[in-house]
Amino acid sequence: MDKQTILRQYFGYDSFREGQEFLIDSILEGRDVLGIMPTGAGKSMCYQIPALLMNERWGGITLVISPLISLMKDQVEGLNQAGVHAAYLNSSLTQGQYRKALSLASQGRYPIIYVAPERLMTGEFLDFAVHAPIAMVAVDEAHCVSQWGQDFRPSYLKITEFIDRLDTRPVVAAFTATATKEVREDIIDLLMLRTPALITTGFDRANLYFGVMTSKDRYQTIKNYLECHPGESGIIYCLTRKTVEEICSRLKGEGFPVTRYHAGLGDEERKQNQEDFIYDRSPLMVATNAFGMGIDKSNVRFVLHCGMPKNLESYYQEAGRAGRDGQPAECILLYSGQDVRTNQFFIENNQDNQELDEITRRMIAERDRERLRRITFYCATNDCLRDYILRYFGEYRENYCGNCSNCLSQFETKDVTQTAQSLIGCVESCRERYGVNVILDTVHGANTEKIRGYRMNENPFYGKQAAVPVHLLRQVMNYLLMHEYLTLTNDEYSIVKLAGKAADVLSGKEKVEMKLPKTQPHPAKIAGRESSGGSGDRASRRRGTAAGVDLTADQQALFEKLRALRMEIARAEKVPPYLIFSDRTLTHMCLLRPETREEMLKVSGVGEYKYEKYGERFLACVREEGSGSY
Ligand code: ADP
Ligand code: ZN
DSSP: OOHHHHIIIIIOOSSOOTTHHHHHHHHHTTOOEEEEOOTTSOHHHHHHHHHHHHHHHHOOEEEEEOSOHHHHHHHHHHHHHTTOOEEEESTTSOHHHHHHHHHHHHTTOOSEEEEOGGGTTSHHHHHHHHHSOEEEEEETTGGGGOSSSSOOOGGGGGHHHHHHHSSSOOEEEEEESOOOHHHHHHHHHHTTOSSOEEEEOOOOOTTEEEEEEOOSOHHHHHHHHHHHSTTOEEEEEESSHHHHHHHHHHHHHTTOOEEEEOTTSOHHHHHHHHHHHHTTSSOEEEEOTTSOTTOOOTTEEEEEEESOOSOHHHHHHHHTTTTTTSSOEEEEEEOOHHHHHHHHHHHHTOOTTTTSOHHHHHHHHHHHHHHHHHHHHHHHOOSOHHHHHHHHTTOOOOSOOSSBTTTTSOEEEEEOHHHHHHHHHHHHHTTSOOBHHHHHHHHHTOOOHHHHHTTGGGSTTTTTTTTSOHHHHHHHHHHHHHTTSEEEOSSTTOBEEEOTTHHHHHTTSSOOEEEEESSOOOOOOSSOTTSOSHHHHHHHHHTTOSSSSOOOHHHHHHHHHHHHHHHHHHHHHTSOHHHHSOHHHHHHHHHHOOOSHHHHHTSTTOOHHHIIIIIHHHHHHHHHHHHHTO
């Protein structure tokens, strides 16, 4: 067999995606590789295909090191579904099961074995490994080896020690979705990759729509959204456990198929709820950021953030759980000014780094404040959101994507020089002593105790912009901070200071112009399509579609039937529905309406093995629907 045949027969796909072929070929040539690709790009295929080829050619076995039990389980089930023998070795097995798996592994039963890093240096495992023809060690989530990232795992440092124990050094293939230079260098150094073939595919996830909006009543906004996306699976992230509880119970009360997840629940319940979500028994998950590591569910159609996360790294990771099947999916952040304060509180009261010394702790807090600021600007910007994210990760492109709430809204350029002069003037005249809110309140002319206490009611700029609504003042303030007219101190007080371009604005030498929404920025109600603005248009485009592709009413009806059949099979076989066929595959079936085996095998995601298992039933379902509609 060759790689193309394997892709077709086992996985049911016709062509490789960006980077896959290069990495597969390099591995087959015996070269180490490092693949840096965003979530959903198809990293697994890059090691699974050469693993199968090396196994077929000379019985070589591939070990896949993976940090999380749930991730391993999912991958192994997926492979088994595709007709590949694979196993995992981790602490979820009983001693008996573990021995059994190892013994089958020694007999060469599994071309691919997933193993937890903690197992590598144990006597039993070593005993197996030194006697087995290990062809490759594939390191998944390779950034876990680096202390720069957020997911450092000391046990990843044992990987090289393990490799040293083997008689023949296997190919080492590392994969991650984390792009920063420090992490990349750490991976190469600490895993001792030998002149690896390196590929970094872009970080863009073109199928994801990004949106930011504020909303007076977040619960209502979420509810509207869910009502417009019936049957779809999605995650609603909240900042606190309390919000999770609140939103989950209200949604449940209104009959939505929802479950919850946060660190305050018992192990048993967390496990159960996670499974309910993965198996689509409760396709809606309300959770804190404790949820998600290792969630490989491919048919998540939206990720709503009820509140701004602490930084863009977390946001992109969490939002990125949408649309892993490559089908259109939506990532919407519901933002309010309070979120900044909540996150500031988390930073100032961070208990995670108790064992660190004072200086390091202070450095971490500073870094966190800076990251928080950058995501606050994400929520405030009127420029392309995708562009903002990609720039943050060091990728530069045009400031237009056509698939985010800003690109789809109408803006006009306005001269805000006078407002800017008042804000900057106020900062200067109070001798750079106060934070954003005091400045805004002063310029707006708020008559509060705090303002009087600071005697800002005597400031020459007091009330100067009383006619400008506060939210607009805030937008201008954010613009000035983003574009280096003003800056904030990087301590817990966040004092507004003058920056490089301030003087020219005050002297009238420089005009300040910014993009503002054309219709008054009363933030679009996500699902209340009555509102103006791009997100409404966009949402209605997606309305009534199953997996984000526009289906006709007939096709949509077929999709629902296929989805029900998938659920029925999933229940009977006790596997997650998306492992049987992805949403994308079902959608493709609706478009092609296959009537024969041959036609069914043309559907993306239907390989021969899966055809043998499920093909006839899905064919029957398509045929039945066809005859019914005429
Ligand atoms: P990653 O590990 O990079 O996050 P996965 O390996 O889980 O991504 O792949 C994401 C999805 O893309 C999976 O559903 C996978 O089957 C699919 N996929 C991978 N390669 C291809 C391909 N060449 N053509 C179509 N789909 C693919
Ligand atoms: Zn855009």
